[in-house]
Amino acid sequence: MKVIIALSTLFLAIHAQQPNEPIPxxxxxxEGVNADGSYQWSYETGNGIVAQEQGQLKNAGSENEAAEVQGSAQWTAPDGTPISFNYIANEDGFQPQGxxxxxxPPIPPAIQRALEWIAAHPEPDQPAASNVQPVYRSAPQQRRY
Known part of the structure; x- marks a missing residue:
């Protein structure tokens, strides 16, 4: 029995060691970075990874200059699940979708009803706060006889 376990372990160890071959x-x-700040790239690998991205400058040369990037990627997870997502990155941050x-999680129904009620019944305008600071006076001293 010990021999079978030892041989099985050796067999699994030999077959589990696959060389890390480069993925083509x-x-x-x-393309780029171009004079206007734009660029694009894409690649595909031998194991099915596909990715692409393009970017450009918005409002180039102005005070509000910002980069905007759009891209996507897809591959197959180790469990066989296809993974695919798109993204945008700009002044609002990184925004992936997939x-x-x-x-x-969904908003519980009671909370959703409360939010809808609050939106439908806004509080009345509150009077503006006064800049006058309250004056505090000490209480009169009581005389003891």
């Missing part, structure tokens, strides 16, 4: 890049395109990304 099947396709690669790259079916595999986590989402917040």
């Amino acid at each position: 890049i099947v396709k690669y395109d790259n 079916e595999h990304l986590p989402t917040p």
Whole structure:
């Protein structure tokens, strides 16, 4: 029995050791950075990874100059699940979108009703606060006889 376990372990160890072969890049395109700040790149690998991105400057040369980037990527997860997402990155931050990304849980119905009621019944305007500071006076001293 010990021999079978030892041979099985050895067999699994030999077959589990697969050399880390390089993954070929099947396709690669790259353009830029251009004079106007724009660029684009894309690649595809031999194991099915595909990615692409393009970017440009918005309001170039002005005080409000900002970069805007759009891209996507896709691959197959180790469990066989296809992964695919798109993204935008700009002055509002990184904004990915994909079916595999986590989402917040739904708002409970009671909370949703409360939020709707609050939105439908705003508080009346409050009077403006006065800049006059209250004056505090000490209480009169009582005489003891």
